[in-house]
Amino acid sequence: MQIQRNFPLKKYNTFGVQATSKLFASFSSADELISLLNTKENLPIMILGGGSNILFTKDFHGLLLKNDIGGIEIVSENAEYIYVKVGAGVQWHEFVMFCVNNNFAGVENLSLIPGNSGASPMQNIGAYGVEVKDVFFELESLHLKDKIVQKFSGDDCEFGYRESVFKKKYKNQFAILNVTYRLKKKPDFNISYGAIEAELQKMNVEKLTVKSISDAVIRIRTSKLPDPAIIGNAGSFFKNPVISKKLFEEKKMDQLNIPFYNTDEEHLKIPAGWLIEKCGWKGYRKNDAGCYDKQALVLVNYGNATGREIYDLSEEIKISVKEKYNIDLEREVNNL
Numbered sequence: 001m002q003i004q005r006n007f008p009l010k011k012y013n014t015f016g017v018q019a020t021s022k023l024f025a026s027f028s029s030a031d032e033l034i035s036l037l038n039t040k041e042n043l044p045i046m047i048l049g050g051g052s053n054i055l056f057t058k059d060f061h062g063l064l065l066k067n068d069i070g071g072i073e074i075v076s077e078n079a080e081y082i083y084v085k086v087g088a089g090v091q092w093h094e095f096v097m098f099c100v101n102n103n104f105a106g107v108e109n110l111s112l113i114p115g116n117s118g119a120s121p122m123q124n125i126g127a128y129g130v131e132v133k134d135v136f137f138e139l140e141s142l143h144l145k146d147k148i149v150q151k152f153s154g155d156d157c158e159f160g161y162r163e164s165v166f167k168k169k170y171k172n173q174f175a176i177l178n179v180t181y182r183l184k185k186k187p188d189f190n191i192s193y194g195a196i197e198a199e200l201q202k203m204n205v206e207k208l209t210v211k212s213i214s215d216a217v218i219r220i221r222t223s224k225l226p227d228p229a230i231i232g233n234a235g236s237f238f239k240n241p242v243i244s245k246k247l248f249e250e251k252k253m254d255q256l257n258i259p260f261y262n263t264d265e266e267h268l269k270i271p272a273g274w275l276i277e278k279c280g281w282k283g284y285r286k287n288d289a290g291c292y293d294k295q296a297l298v299l300v301n302y303g304n305a306t307g308r309e310i311y312d313l314s315e316e317i318k319i320s321v322k323e324k325y326n327i328d329l330e331r332e333v334n335n336l
Contacts, residue, residue, distance in 0.1 A: 088118025
């Protein structure tokens with residue numbers, strides 16, 4: 001809990017970029033966090049989780065507090081569901097593996113997503129047809145100014161596509177302490193994404209299980225995405241744009257052979273990776289900043305890229321997609 005000054009952050013962000021924080025400390029309980037908040041020197045405060053969704057483009061001239069709250073526990077159950085509470089500082093994949101190993105269904109499609117559990121509702125993380133909101137029950141958080149613990153239900157979180165109240169409405173106002181998820185005792189498998197079905201066939205899986213789907217997702221992600229321990233990255237850098245079907249038709253985008261997925265009766269989702277690849281960025285590299293050669297949606301640090309170089313590359317990509325397809329890309333990764 002000791003506060004350190006001019007603290008290097010390279011090991012605390014999955015991009016592996018160089019940056020420093022004026023003040024830095026970690027906490028493993030709400031009481032420790034409150035103590036740290038009471039000793040701050042009237043500086044900006046940032047809560048850091050696994051560092052997998054942030055790009056440091058400059059030093060942080062404030063107090064950065066790393067969330068190390070641990071623990072996974074079953075808090076209640078009934079005939080259909082089991083409720084599992086996880087500390088915000090627990091690695092998300094560790095939590096998923098706990099569920100998979102106990103045959104608790106609902107998060108197996110979200111295997112191997114980087115980051116900590118506390119960030120999962122903030123981002124409403126999702127993959128392969130499943131989002132956190134599908135299994136979320138409630139969370140506890142600490143208001144950084146009032147220092148009061150407050151619970152949020154799913155409705156309170158106002159989940160959207162990679163969105164929640166913690167990203168905009170209440171940005172930098174709360175520190176998530178723990179999250180409780182509602183998992184199913186009887187699996188309701190989601191293999192709607194063809195990649196999973198195809199991978200299961202490659203694995204010669206005859207009977208679906210929570211573990212077999214998790215294994216398939218891990219194999220797919222490992223084949224497409226770089227390991228941050230080897231090549232710095234934060235996973236998907238951009239959101240898949242969601243546009244109205246009316247706009248799609250007005251702009252005659254169907255004539256451009258743009259792939260899409262229906263999200264509801266009025267909107268559709270377009271793969272950002274496809275747009276970026278068609279603009280020629282896949283495999284691009286300038287110095288140590290690049291666009292991954294196996295998945296154009298992932299921007300990478302090949303060694304010594306600065307956060308600003310990666311950000312500038314993302315801006316060039318955004319501009320080119322806008323010019324070619326008249327579609328605005330939105331960054332999924334937060335930048336400082």
